[in-house]
């Protein structure tokens with residue numbers, strides 16, 4: 210582990226702006242209820258400050274602060290922060306309704322954004338450099354007098370420093386002298402690199418103000434820039450969970466904190482909180498409805514997923530050989546992937562994860578070869594764990610026969626004005642039905658399913674045909690269906706891969722099918738989905754015969 214550069218600064222601040230800057234992300238929109246839910250999760254994570262939004266800027270944010278003031282979420286670890294800007298040009302802070310909204314929010318802390326780049330003052334604010342300083346001093350001292358702690362975000366600080374260092378420093382000095390507790394240096398356009406940030410923060414630290422850092426990720430360096438600022442003297446870090454934010458986002462706060470806790474050895478969150486980080490990051494993603502990135506450092510699904518055979522063979526001896534930390538420290542898990550890059554070790558470890566003893570070298574080698582053969586045909590097992598378990602059981606002869614399919618047939622008929630006809634209306638269905646003949650628990654049936662498309666009809670037919678023998682299949686439902694052409698350029702006779710995700714309301718599983726006929730590939734994935742679901746359903750015994758009732 211890296212050497213500790215210096216002891217943790219006293220009263221180091223972890224400041225979350227998921228609800229304010231995070232919600233400036235394209236496609237992310239939070240209701241008041243969403244914001245309250247995320248507030249509770251952030252408080253559980255244990256960040257020091259939660260910037261909840263901009264009271265007075267929109268009714269939702271005003272309602273959120275009113276709800277917080279009414280005790281909608283009782284904060285155990287965090288302090289609520291309301292965001293706003295300096296008073297308007299030519300006005301008194303005491304007369305500015307948006308400044309009053311900060312106080313009325315009843316948040317104990319206000320964070321106000323101030324211009325610190327001379328060109329922005331003159332071109333965007335359209336005022337003089339002196340008036341901007343007066344706006345900062347007036348707003349900070351007014352809010353202090355009203356009883357709020359005040360942090361100042363210096364917008365475009367780094368770009369401003371490069372064009373007019375003296376003025377950028379004058380802004381920091383003015384804010385601090387007026388009573389700002391922290392002056393936060395913002396890389397608003399996100400164009401900085403770590404050495405530049407380090408140099409500018411070190412130079413600015415000479416002014417004596419307590420400094421913070423707020424970095425955007427436009428160069429892909431937001432977390433690195435945040436750490437560079439901390440190394441140079443910043444003792445307040447701002448960021449968002451899952452890196453949400455304007456354009457390419459903000460510094461990802463869990464990465465920042467995990468780096469400082471685990472690499473520098475600084476205890477920043479309450480004891481035990483970091484172990485909840487993966488769960489909380491995913492819970493927040495559920496609320497924002499933005500799919501979490503699998504490759505997100507520390508908390509992503511793939512952060513500790515191992516695919517290469519060489520990695521797996523070393524990990525079998527000691528997981529730390531290919532992992533920078535123990536995943537449990539951030540509440541994540543190591544996962545072994547099975548693919549054409551697997552060696553015996555991947556297969557053995559995945560097998561043991563699923564409860565199979567594959568320690569026999571020849572057996573493991575045979576299964577590895579089988580996986581590679583199937584992957585060469587287009588199957589993918591890293592994306593379809595359920596199909597891998599079925600393959601394994603088939604190889605081990607440990608797959609009970611839940612049902613035997615004798616035949617299936619698909620019938621689909623279009624009509625003018627319906628789907629598939631030029632000018633036809635989407636949603637005006639063609640007639641699609643599927644007939645399946647199968648035997649389950651001794652009962653043979655021929656059953657028809659209708660659907661709004663072939664896969665839906667297949668699913669309906671299979672479910673109807675299994676219901677008598679296994680009522681539990683009524684709980685199975687498709688949640689995702691993906692088709693990918695594997696050999697592009699082959700036109701309509703290309704090989705396709707179908708991935709189907711299924712749920713029984715408690716868990717999700719994915720199965721794969723491959724073929725030149727998309728319906729056949731779908732059938733393979735679908736029937737394996739039902740097979741896997743039955744295999745893991747409670748109290749289902751395929752050997753129990755329901756009587757040799759032939760219903761054909």
Ligand SMILES: CC(=O)SCCNC(=O)CCNC(=O)[C@H](O)C(C)(C)COP(=O)(O)OP(=O)(O)OC[C@H]1O[C@@H](n2cnc3c(N)ncnc32)[C@H](O)[C@@H]1OP(=O)(O)O
Nearest residue numbers: 263266267294295296297298322323324333334335364397
């Ligand atoms: C870098 C950041 O991300 S800071 C956060 C930015 N977030 C947001 O903008 C989201 C919320 N914003 C809003 O809802 C609106 O922009 C409001 C309510 C704040 C202001 O709305 P409006 O009054 O209609 O003004 P509009 O957005 O068009 O322009 C901003 C005004 O604020 C002024 N302004 C910009 N920065 C500052 C500042 N730091 N201090 C004071 N005034 C400022 C601009 O000069 C402009 O003034 P003008 O109305 O005289 O032209």
Ligand SMILES: CC(=O)C(=O)O
Nearest residue numbers: 322362364365395397
């Ligand atoms: C304040 C802020 O969000 C920024 O400068 O990026």
